[in-house]
Amino acid sequence: MLKPIPTFLMMLTAMSLVLSFRTTHASEPEPAVLAGGPKFRRPQLKKPGSSGSTASQGSVAQGKNTSGQPYSNQTRQQLEKSKRSYEELIREHEQKLNDYRKDPFSQDNKGLLKDQPPEIQKKIIEGRVRELERQIEKQKSELKIVDEALRTHAGGD
Amino acid sequence: MQIQLLQIAVLAKKLVENYRERGYEAVPIDDMDMYWVVQPPEWTDLQHEPKLSVGSLKDDWEALQRVLEGQMPTAVDFDRLAGVLRAVSERLAR
Numbered sequence: 001m002l003k004p005i006p007t008f009l010m011m012l013t014a015m016s017l018v019l020s021f022r023t024t025h026a027s028e029p030e031p032a033v034l035a036g037g038p039k040f041r042r043p044q045l046k047k048p049g050s051s052g053s054t055a056s057q058g059s060v061a062q063g064k065n066t067s068g069q070p071y072s073n074q075t076r077q078q079l080e081k082s083k084r085s086y087e088e089l090i091r092e093h094e095q096k097l098n099d100y101r102k103d104p105f106s107q108d109n110k111g112l113l114k115d116q117p118p119e120i121q122k123k124i125i126e127g128r129v130r131e132l133e134r135q136i137e138k139q140k141s142e143l144k145i146v147d148e149a150l151r152t153h154a155g156g157d
Numbered sequence: 158m159q160i161q162l163l164q165i166a167v168l169a170k171k172l173v174e175n176y177r178e179r180g181y182e183a184v185p186i187d188d189m190d191m192y193w194v195v196q197p198p199e200w201t202d203l204q205h206e207p208k209l210s211v212g213s214l215k216d217d218w219e220a221l222q223r224v225l226e227g228q229m230p231t232a233v234d235f236d237r238l239a240g241v242l243r244a245v246s247e248r249l250a251r
Contacts, residue, residue, distance in 0.1 A: 081229075082229060085228070085229040086229075086231070089229075089231060107213070107216075109190045109213070109215050110188065110189075110190045110191070112190060112191050113191075123209065124191065124211050127193070127194075127208075127209045127210045127211035128191070128210070128211040128213070130196065130208065130210040130211075131194055131196070131210035131211050131212055134196050134210060135233045135236075138231070138232050138233050138236075139231055139232075139233060141232075142231055142232055
């Protein structure tokens with residue numbers, strides 16, 4: 001049963017916190033999730049025609065810029081931890097996909113599948129498989145980025 | 158257009174705070190679960206009829222709870238949060 005969302009604010013605030021923490025404390029261990037919420041500074045938008053990437057855009061600019069080199073400010077230890085996390089997540093998702101393929105009706109939480117005509121059931125099952133495959137692909141793509149960062153990491157820590 | 162990640166956080170905070178001020182605290186979506194998704198690259202290719210995938214709000218929310226508990230977030234969690242946000246939006250406007 002899907003919970004109502006009493007923690008909705010907490011979720012968004014926590015994601016906010018993760019984003020701001022990960023950009024400003026990138027060399028520290030993964031932050032604890034707090035419900036209090038950070039003080040937000042309004043980031044400055046990149047001015048049209050300005051050169052370079054995000055050098056003057058507040059805390060985001062001081063952290064990672066995905067158009068530059070993601071993970072370049074992470075330690076080897078952090079990268080290895082990320083790699084392990086991705087590998088574990090990929091294993092879990094592959095298991096989930098296998099379980100779903102074997103018995104899609106076992107995950108029919110609201111009975112939305114069983115009450116459909118066969119052709120719609122087929123579309124839903126194929127669509128769910130496609131979605132789970134896509135999630136795994138995405139995680140594998142991110143793992144590749146982490147692997148690449150590990151390969152090019154300049155040693156140390 | 159360049160999306161500053163921190164602005165997403167700022168926007169999320171702003172939206173949530175505003176709706177809490179209006180008196181919303183929790184949004185029940187118990188009756189919802191599976192939803193249609195158009196995956197990239199098809200979702201921005203308007204020349205062709207897309208194949209549909211199926212997301213699960215229950216699955217999304219459970220995975221996001223694990224992020225709250227300390228699991229490393231991934232790009233998939235942005236998709237999951239997007240799904241949840243759409244469900245919340247639907248309920249807020251109902």
